[in-house]
Amino acid sequence: MAKSKTREPVSRERAIRVAVTLADATGIEALSMRKLATELGIEAMSLYYHVKSKDDILDGMLDVVYSEFSTPRAGDEWRTAMHERAESMRRVLAQHHWAISIKTRTSPGPETLGHLDSVIGCLRAAGFSMPLAGHAMSILDSYVHGFAQQEASLPLDSSGDIGGATKDVKAQQEQITQAFPNLADMAVSLILQPGYAYGHEFDFGLKLILDGIAAAQAVETANP
Amino acid sequence: MAKSKTREPVSRERAIRVAVTLADATGIEALSMRKLATELGIEAMSLYYHVKSKDDILDGMLDVVYSEFSTPRAGDEWRTAMHERAESMRRVLAQHHWAISIKTRTSPGPETLGHLDSVIGCLRAAGFSMPLAGHAMSILDSYVHGFAQQEASLPLDSSGDIGGATKDVKAQQEQITQAFPNLADMAVSLILQPGYAYGHEFDFGLKLILDGIAAAQAVETANP
């Protein structure tokens, strides 16, 4: 430990910040009040002086995640702004892999609200009607969060081979190949191919969606 | 092999089935081995005779969810098949609202594998190349899962008013309105409007994505 004389005081902000790095390192299910308190150099119950409950910490952590998203500025061109936002979201959600499993949370924090406000502002400034702005945000957010979720639920190692016992696995795989031929075909002829990485799929979908939104906006501006 | 029918025996299947209905009713975080055992009429540890672990149950529950998705048949027209699949997924995921928060799971079950195999088969039979089939599935699944996630994290009651103390809430809302004007604008001029329901956003996005996939396929078939 660095400072021995006076320990850096614990605050809600610091507790949440440490909780984020701890969850990044060991996963969200390993984040307990006791472990977090130990990391902060205090006892478990002392956390409750700074923080209302564990849910309070979780809410704060989600707000930290939103604060790391790329937030569009007022005059930005909408397509590049949305593109960059989407890519930053994917990047951040991949780094804080626990965030997507917390996403089922209420009460958004100030960073979250500010971010969303800016996104709406950017689209509106670009001439989007309110309903179209709603549509655009809904589809973009759904896609990005869903993709991050898919990506997080993939088998972790990138190696094509599956480690462990060889004979059993081989026999089992042969059975799977027969029972699910299309799946097996996709595995060998696409996913296990040298250059393939699931992350690349993101760009295809993002471009498709942005094209669709652009088309919808073109229709809208043509028929005011 | 005559069997005395003194009482319905507990099996892995029945345990998982009951776990699903219990999670539907009380949420996934309230599903414990003890509660599930009580529901089945046995003691907690007796579950471990039928089931490997709690994770085993969770895996089984997810497989049940997949079994409820609409699975395309061999000769189906791809667009209608994908449309129906997507809508059924949204419906099922909304009913089993716990499923999206479990989604971060490995080892897919047989129903899951079979479903995915059929989806790939449908797209391939419709002339999709393997990479395009991968793209289509990736974007559709990401969108649908992401939308279900968004939908699940909305405030629960559909009433426009927020219950509870009136004065504090009103003062707080005024502050929010000033700090996040675009958000407030969208709230009053779109979301709180009489006819609005977030679920309607689904159709816009789904049509947009299916249009985009159709366009990509048209390009592909034109340039073989």
Place this chain on the structure above:
DNA sequence: TATCCGACCTTACGCCGTACGGTTAGCATT
């Protein structure tokens, strides 16, 4: 009759979140 075994139970361990009630150090006021 003797054996076995599927199906269930009991006990115990080490985690978890947190309610409740101290204790201490630093400071302002008297």
Place this chain on the structure above:
DNA sequence: AATGCTAACCGTACGGCGTAAGGTCGGATA
């Protein structure tokens, strides 16, 4: 110097969790 206040932290305890290890017992089988 004595008093009192408050922010910051600690100890104990409770009920609940997943599950390892081993026990029990009635019916099927040899």
